[in-house]
């Protein structure tokens with residue numbers, strides 16, 4: 808089973824490429840929310856993850872508006888240390904108490920690609936387990952309190968990139984990039 812991380816991450820337009828960790832880069836959230844609204848990225852996220860198991864932290868799960876959670880057409884795996892969290896989850900939800908438990912559960916269900924969908928704590932604990940990264944770089948400087956772990960680009964090869972400019976629905980330029988681990 809492949810383990811993939813999928814995230815939208817800030818990268819200042821002025822920063823070197825690929826982006827390094829510096830002020831304004833690698834922001835993914837603030838006050839338990841996203842810091843941008845990019846409908847095309849929401850659609851891309853849905854298309855890539857649909858039909859798969861998605862593993863997320865308890866804070867990320869609760870940050871999803873109630874009417875959109877659990878994420879439809881995906882098996883939602885929620886990591887928490889709280890043994891009482893979602894005592895009666897519905898069928899598309901599974902609560903786990905470690906990352907390993909989430910991975911084993913996905914394997915038992917014959918998943919081929921498990922998507923780690925954040926947030927920051929969960930990405931940090933899983934980036935070394937992953938062999939694929941789907942990163943949407945959002946080209947603007949953002950202040951935030953939650954970050955994606957710095958990507959060591961000596962270990963990752965870009966296999967896809969598509970750039971988009973600002974338009975009437977998107978206040979920021981952005982790029983869909985996919986990286987594969989150099990093994």
Ligand SMILES: NC(=O)c1ccc[n+]([C@@H]2O[C@H](COP(=O)([O-])OP(=O)(O)OC[C@H]3O[C@@H](n4cnc5c(N)ncnc54)[C@H](OP(=O)(O)O)[C@@H]3O)[C@@H](O)[C@H]2O)c1
Pocket residue numbers: 813814815816834835836837838839840841863864865866867868870886887888889903904905906924925926927928929930932953
């Ligand atoms: N830009 C993006 O693509 C993106 C994607 C996702 C999320 N986000 C943003 O990220 C932020 C949330 O991230 P976060 O770092 O604060 O929280 P998080 O990673 O979503 O969740 C952290 C929680 O997960 C549980 N947890 C963590 N490690 C665990 C482990 N090994 N075993 C069991 N449970 C574990 C703990 O829950 P308990 O405290 O219940 O034990 C912990 O408090 C929000 O701002 C959200 O909008 C951004």
